[in-house]
Amino acid sequence: MEILDLTLREGEQRPGRDYSVDQKVAVARDLDDLGVPLVQLGFPVGDLDVKAVTERLALDARTVGIARAIPGDVEAAVEAGVDVVDVFAPTSDRQRERLLGATPEEARESIEEACDVARDAGVAVHFSAMDGFRTDPETLNRITADLDAEYVTLADTVGARTPSGVVSTLDELDRDPADLGVHFHDDLGVATANALAAVEWGVEKVDASVGGVGERAGNTSLEQFVAAAVAEPGTPDPGVDLDRLIPTCERVLDRLDESVPESRPLLGSEVFSHESGLHTAAMLDDPATFEPFDPARFGGERHLVFGAASGRGAARGLLARADREVTDERVAALLDVLETEGPMGYEAAVDAARSVE
Template identity: 55%
Template sequence: MEDTEPVLLDVTCREGEQRPGCSYSTEQKAGAVRALDGLGVEYVQIGFPVAGPQTGEVCQRVDVDTKLTGIARAVPRDIEAAVDAGVDVIDVFAPTSEKQRTELLGKDEDELLSLVGETVDTAHETGLEVHFTAMDGFRTDPTFLDVVFDSIDAEYLTIADTVGVKTPFEVTSFLEELSTSPERLGVHFHDDLGVATANALAAVAYGVQKVDVSVAGIGERAGNVPIEEFVVAAATSGLISLPEINESELIPSAKSVLAALGESVPDEKSILGTDVFSHESGLHTAAMLDDPSTFEPFDPSTFGGSRNLYFGRQTGAGAARRLLKRTDVKPTEERVESLLAALHGLDEPVLTEEAVVIARNL
């Protein structure tokens, strides 16, 4: 695999609202867009312009470098609505698998090709950037998908795993069956099998140039590719570059998006959860006082995060000795026992700074 530089399209604002009972206000979406713009995300998908005026309202309230996108069915009025909303990109979508094409549209392959071709041409006539998303693309016959892609001109041709059934092995084998150049392709994964990030990484390793992501994976059903997971995995792999992304702002920006949308994540959520960079185990804290990488896969400060080492009832002699050394006090057995007694007697564990104070005041 050669070093690759895919672009990211964030779908949090649109996918988040596809969950039962969820909706965001114009101000909430505007706040999320601003935070994602500060992070350096190339594209942010606001919503479905034809569904109402909100997409246009968001476009009017933000002044950002990120390109704002709206999705559109392959029908003229959706294209018109996207133009009226003021988006930068029209993302035309249509179901391409036999199951969804027949169930949702009731059209044969030739009818679908005609419909998509005409709609994409109409979108191009607006002068806006045009993307095309093959809905249920990963369950579409690769030969037919190539025909669809060959018949249209779009900045990116996105293959959607709409029902979240693919694994990394299947993603790679599917892409290998396509004759369409991966440089034209984007991918959109759902996390129903818990492998959305792995699927995205596999696709990019193959050469795909655009990945749809969402903050904390927020999206319908099990969600989508979490932007924070993809960015960190890309950085730690050393094989995927995201030059537009401000890595040092990843965690703060993601949390700003969550705050703007009124969303939260479990404490154990990878990258963003409060427990992820928190340690209390005696073995862990003892080692990490000397070298944090002993029990961390990466330095959280690289991505705007911070680690928390806790000391209390789980603290062992090794950690106590290291705390005493930080006070320039010789860690005699008596002092170690005294510090352990003080820490074990606490009602709640304390952070490193307070533990050092306790050690200093023995």
């Protein structure tokens, strides 16, 4: 399985975003260090930054530039120095007719011509079918079945599909699953679930972005997809450095001045924090009681918070951690300290347990 990161291109397409060359270079290097094999830099025909970025990069990852099925677009991408040109064109009747005014055969001809330009220049070629998941499967096969491209990516451009619909569409395709990719938007809140369903079906490439940043509701979240793939038995290895997942994604979003909601899975400040008395008491003995996985597996850190909400079970656990004999008097005294001086973290709470008489 390969992940293609969309953060720089999709992130910058949102209103009010204009990342600098320095930001893009730093983020591309972060993603490369994480082990992401494909990093999409932008749309070279309309973004001169792409060439400026590629000139400063020396990555193990392959860089990707997108291009419409127009020879001039592809030539601009080649000139920008990317390793892969991802040609895109609308394939659904609605988008193809409104945006191109073309029949499926005419669209196929323009796609093949654009791909030939890239190949003749010695650059690898992908093809992305815009609105692919709303395209009639027969039409999709006419356009893509034997297209000479490293990957054919089906895009859920408007975020209209759910996992069952994704699988139904994939079942109708004539192309080898090893040559297929998927690209989802999160308008229905299921972009990551869709990507997981596609990979379990057999798709080889998944487009994703750090924090899910992208147009409208965003895209498949890279960190959520990786964690879900690891958690789901039988899912292919996502191929990135798991120990660095959370720190790298945090750093990328910080570099781009992107905010992170407190409850954002894996990245939010509260997702590995526990204060409820029942929770903290149980987690002192067995963290898996209230966690789906150890955050350290992905480079994260859990935070136990003790205060007015802490109960007798938590107090007893803290006293035991402090090597103090557990008595009713000490439990009551520690609860008083936690209520008056809390909330406090684990180390401070253990210190408080050591100090009570």
